[in-house]
Amino acid sequence: MSMAFIDGGTYYHHATRNDPQFAPCFDACIYAPELDSTDLSPFDCIYVASRQDPEYLLRARPRFEAFLAAGKTLVVMGDNQAQDWVPGVCWESTPVNFWWWLTPGADSGLRLGAPEHPLVKAVGLDAFTWHRHGQLQVPAGATSLVNTVEGGSVFYDDRVSTPGRILVTTLDPCYHHGSRFMPSTTRFLRGFLPWLAAGAPD
């Protein structure tokens, strides 16, 4: 499907969308400050990379809502204050532990929620696992791919809250991949982006 990358102008957004292994997944790049004046109708999927300035996303909220009303797919990566502009999103702050993996045998606190989901099959729990910036409450009828032991989700697939499809996560792979840091984020993108570009098939 035709997918647009939302670019916040950071080095890590630049590095990810221009990475030769990922660039073919995207048909266009939209600079976040220009979102509220950009026609989104040519696209089937909008990929909002992690760590945008939420000011620009808030401004474009009516465009995202119209996009979803047209039955299209909105992908919202972590640290984007999705609760303020994405329908149905309820986000809770949790302590961010960047260092848990330094303790041998430590528990990431993440559990598979939907082992049969095609993205989980494509990526695997390990590639969803680094740290998390809060957790999400899953809307009724949506599918959590990865749960937290506290009863939330770090990634869900919502085909019920709007006529479209919302994939939302608290994970921030773009920042770490683009910083050349944290290999599981690269593994995650290697599974996730080709699956999206193929139309996020069941």
Add this chain to the structure above:
Amino acid sequence: MTSILYLRAIGHEFPSFLALPEAEGVIARHVRELGEADFDRFDAILVPAHIDQRALASHSAGLTRFLNRGGTLVFNGHLVYPVLPELESFVPAPGGHLDDLIVERVGEHPVFAGVEVQDLSFRRGVAGFYGRGANPPPAGAVVLHRLKADGSPLDWYWERPQGGRILMHGGNTLWMYVDDDTSAARIGPQLLCWLKAGIHQGA
């Protein structure tokens, strides 16, 4: 008195660096609120690594004017947009293994006084936070730290021939260490003291 502008990258983030006593008087403003008059007003501009470089590059002429009149730019991050015409884009270091990421000091600067280079190479035993490549230094720049393995110049200080100074760090924001319990926590306050001392003490 040195007037310092801190360019905020993302609206909801407010770094503890700005809560340091040494940060008193620093003006924090989002990059989207940057105006042309700012380049004539401030003595120093601090840019964190998360900055919208496209927005900053749209002010390239203003930044050049700011430097030409003697301003100091402290820039963090991988440079990928034409923020200044004389600067070249980030070059990744070839290796990503621990041995490739050890930092060595090759130049002295007051901002790093008393900072153990070991605390730049490792955070909690993890290597690679300080730098994994470099924004190439212009001729005449003084390299301060580099990767021991391949010589990537991780940070450098440059007195521009046309005026002004650049303290460049092609990695995570220098003041991200401010809450660490290592000597790297000295960087943030020492940077502010260096700027407020009038900068001319130099490298």
